[in-house]
Amino acid sequence: MNGTDYDLVIIGAGPAGMAAALYAGRARLSVLVLEKAAPGGQILVTDWIENYPGFSEGISGPDLMEQMLAQVKRFDVEIKSGEVVSMDISGPVKQLVLLDATITARAVIIATGTSFRKLGVPGENRYLGRGVSTCATCDAPFFKDSIVVAVGGGDTALQESIYLTRFVKKVYLVHRRDQLRAVKILQERAALNDKLEIVWDSTVTEIKGGSEGVEAVTVKNLKTGEAADIPAEGCFVWVGSLPNAGFAAGHMEMDGQGFIITDDRMRTNIPGVYAAGDVRNTPLRQVVTAVADGAVAASDVMHYLDNM
Amino acid sequence: MAEGIKEVSDATFDAEVIQSETPVLVDFWAPWCGPCKAIAPVLEAISKEFEGRLKIVKCNVDDNPSTPSSYGIRAIPTLIFFKGGEKVEQIVGMVDKSKLEQSIKNNL
Numbered sequence: 001m002n003g004t005d006y007d008l009v010i011i012g013a014g015p016a017g018m019a020a021a022l023y024a025g026r027a028r029l030s031v032l033v034l035e036k037a038a039p040g041g042q043i044l045v046t047d048w049i050e051n052y053p054g055f056s057e058g059i060s061g062p063d064l065m066e067q068m069l070a071q072v073k074r075f076d077v078e079i080k081s082g083e084v085v086s087m088d089i090s091g092p093v094k095q096l097v098l099l100d101a102t103i104t105a106r107a108v109i110i111a112t113g114t115s116f117r118k119l120g121v122p123g124e125n126r127y128l129g130r131g132v133s134t135c136a137t138c139d140a141p142f143f144k145d146s147i148v149v150a151v152g153g154g155d156t157a158l159q160e161s162i163y164l165t166r167f168v169k170k171v172y173l174v175h176r177r178d179q180l181r182a183v184k185i186l187q188e189r190a191a192l193n194d195k196l197e198i199v200w201d202s203t204v205t206e207i208k209g210g211s212e213g214v215e216a217v218t219v220k221n222l223k224t225g226e227a228a229d230i231p232a233e234g235c236f237v238w239v240g241s242l243p244n245a246g247f248a249a250g251h252m253e254m255d256g257q258g259f260i261i262t263d264d265r266m267r268t269n270i271p272g273v274y275a276a277g278d279v280r281n282t283p284l285r286q287v288v289t290a291v292a293d294g295a296v297a298a299s300d301v302m303h304y305l306d307n308m
Numbered sequence: 309m310a311e312g313i314k315e316v317s318d319a320t321f322d323a324e325v326i327q328s329e330t331p332v333l334v335d336f337w338a339p340w341c342g343p344c345k346a347i348a349p350v351l352e353a354i355s356k357e358f359e360g361r362l363k364i365v366k367c368n369v370d371d372n373p374s375t376p377s378s379y380g381i382r383a384i385p386t387l388i389f390f391k392g393g394e395k396v397e398q399i400v401g402m403v404d405k406s407k408l409e410q411s412i413k414n415n416l
Contacts, residue, residue: 036404036405036406037346037347037350037402037403037404037405038343038346038347038349038350038402039346040342040343040346044342044343044346044402045342045343060342061342062342062345062346065342065346081350081353081405082406083404083406099406100406128383128400128401129381129382129383129386129398129400129401130380130381130382130383131382133382133383135343135383135401137340137341137342138341138342138343138344138383138384138385139382139383139384141338141340141370142369142381142382142383143382211380212380213380213382233382234382
């Protein structure tokens with residue numbers, strides 16, 4: 001290991017990190033995967049994944065993650081709970097400072113993914129966990145036969161809103177444009193779903209409530225400027241994602257939104273430092289692209305280490 | 309799920325949590341919740357780390373509807389920290405191990 005603790009440290013144990021660990025482990029590199037919360041990342045809150053090849057009926061996010069984790073564990077990969085708070089990665093020995101330790105490695109793959117973007121409206125933080133949610137699979141059963149509002153227009157917003165309709169009486173999906181970004185098959189399912197109504201050209205401006213939690217969501221029509229309260233017990237927010245890359249800011253090139261810029265081999269502008277999956281400036285954020293990124297990154301790490 | 313973490317119910321909540329002399333962290337969870345499963349090992353580790361100083365129990369919200377609703381819980385995982393029978397902190401959603409440790413230290 002040439003005086004470092006590991007050949008490779010992978011930060012983040014979602015699909016990108018797991019795939020990178022699988023490839024690096026099979027290449028017999030000494031690998032540490034650091035995860036700050038729990039292995040799985042965003043797919044833990046995904047109810048059903050039907051666009052990942054190999055599962056003809058689809059698979060739940062947690063089940064897929066369990067499989068990935070079990071697969072990685074066959075190849076001597078160490079997985080540890082830890083969060084990188086600062087780092088020195090400019091030289092050949094990469095130093096990562098955790099809360100309780102400092103570790104060194106010859107190469108680093110950043111696969112920290114994204115977090116849900118917030119609406120940034122009054123009431124959102126106050127009622128988090130008391131009506132405001134980003135996880136339909138976790139929280140939908142608490143809204144049995146209720147009216148809820150959902151916000152967004154992408155794949156996640158549609159997929160999860162449709163899931164909500166299995167429990168709730170009605171979902172009003174508030175979307176700021178007059179058409180959806182989500183994939184066509186989800187749009188078709190939404191159109192056929194009686195419990196799902198799309199509120200076009202509108203945004204949520206406030207989440208109101210009382211001691212029991214959310215009571216109403218204020219929705220403003222962007223074309224007419226008119227605002228009205230929808231009486232609702234829940235507000236599910238799916239308005240895009242933010243990169244979990246704050247710890248890397250200033251260390252490498254990022255785009256305007258803070259996603260890490262890589263080349264087609266997942267290399268950042270720092271030699272020996274890679275980014276894979278949702279955290280990089282990629283045109284598509286899916287499990288299938290995340291695992292591909294992880295594999296490409298790990299295989300380039302092998303070349304990099306061989307030529308050091 | 310978690311071997312070492314005791315399950316409490318609507319019936320035992322008062323005795324196990326409210327009347328407890330040791331501070332208690334209650335993990336409100338359900339079998340259908342992915343993130344709940346995912347944080348179980350973290351709670352397991354924390355439970356060993358703070359053994360004797362903190363009691364960790366879990367409450368299945370499917371089987372025990374009245375306790376979570378009396379605390380206004382509409383999201384899981386939710387962790388509630390009780391001290392002397394009073395709720396002192398509530399953490400909603402996935403939580404980092406380090407943040408949880410810090411919050412326990414602040415509350416103990």
